[in-house]
Amino acid sequence: MSSEHPPIEPPSHPTPREGAPAHKDGPIAPHTGAPSPDVLVVGAGYCGLEIIRRLRARGARLFATARDLDASRAAIEQAGASPLAWTAGQGAPAWPEALTRGPVDLVYTVHAIADDQGDVAAPVRELLDAMADIDLRAIVALSATSVYGDSDGGVVTADTPPDPPTARGRRRLDLERAIFEAGAARGARTMNLRLPGIYGPGRDPLERIRAGAFPLVDGGHKWGGRVHRDDVAMGVEVLLAAGQGGRAYLLNDDHPFQIKELVAWACERLGVSPPEPISMDDYARQNPTAASFWATSNRYDNAAIKALPGFALKYPSFRDGLAPLLPDR
Secondary structure, rough: OOOOOOOOOOOOOOOOOOOOOOOOOEEEOOOOOOOOOOEEEEEHHHHHHHHHHHHHHHOEEEEEEEOOHHHHHHHHHOOOEOOOOOOOOOOOOOOOOOHHHHEEEEOOOEEEEEEEOOOOOOHHHHHHHHHOOOOOOEEEEEEEEEOOOOOOEEEEOOOOOOOOOHHHHHHHHHHHHHHHHHHHHHHEEEEEEEEEEEEEEOEEHHHHHOOOOOEHHHOOOEEEOOEEEHHHHHHHHHHHHOOOEEEEOOOOOOOEEEEEHHHHHHHHOOOOOOOOOOOOOHHHOOOOOOOHHOOOOEEEEOOOHHOOOOOOOOOHHHHHHHHHHHHOO
């Protein structure tokens, strides 16, 4: 499998706009250039750092925040971004002069939302308020497939109406709506990118399967999806360059699967026996929080984002992505 990324048109340099109008009467037309020269990544974690590496390789100038900036500073700089101190609830940061000249793209990667968190939209609104004097061109926010309901193994697309069955999914949907609203008020081309389980180097199920610790809930008959971290970064780049504002996209790989398929594939290559099945009721009693990840059975379809120019999965299936991560036996 080639590791080359598809080319995207050279960066354009749009003239900074003043008093850009809000777009409240429908989707904003897609932009046909490459990402802006300046990109702010809020949340330089597992996916955020890979997004920085990818956009930096395309010539973007990047700035990044992190929950613990002191601990993350070296990783941010190594990835190719300038660390930026910003903490929700503490007002606007001292913006670097480069960001004030615009235009700027914003990538919001803060993914995990605890059930006990307060107003999930407050940090987003505060951030955009703090960026009031910045020429904000586009926003891509990472979301999750937890916003969808259970289709009992049916096909779910980006345009399937959200119907989250869990509190986690409902809070994620609240955040999506807040991002759309705040982005539209700024006149920024705003997109949410819904992701299933993310995996990649340092974050994969192989060790748990080898140790017999991976739960085969209801025999693994539920359908699900995965996406590699590198393909998340590719999807963000594509949306910044060509995504349609005012809509959500779904980024799954090309191979929806039943969980038992992934487990059987991994067990065969690891030389271990499959784990014993456990009923959903028993698993929910043992792990009530983790059980929410098994609340739906959906086959995710990535057709909407796949139709955009420059889209090409590096890892079209979990087999392609997990094979390089298999440990030596």
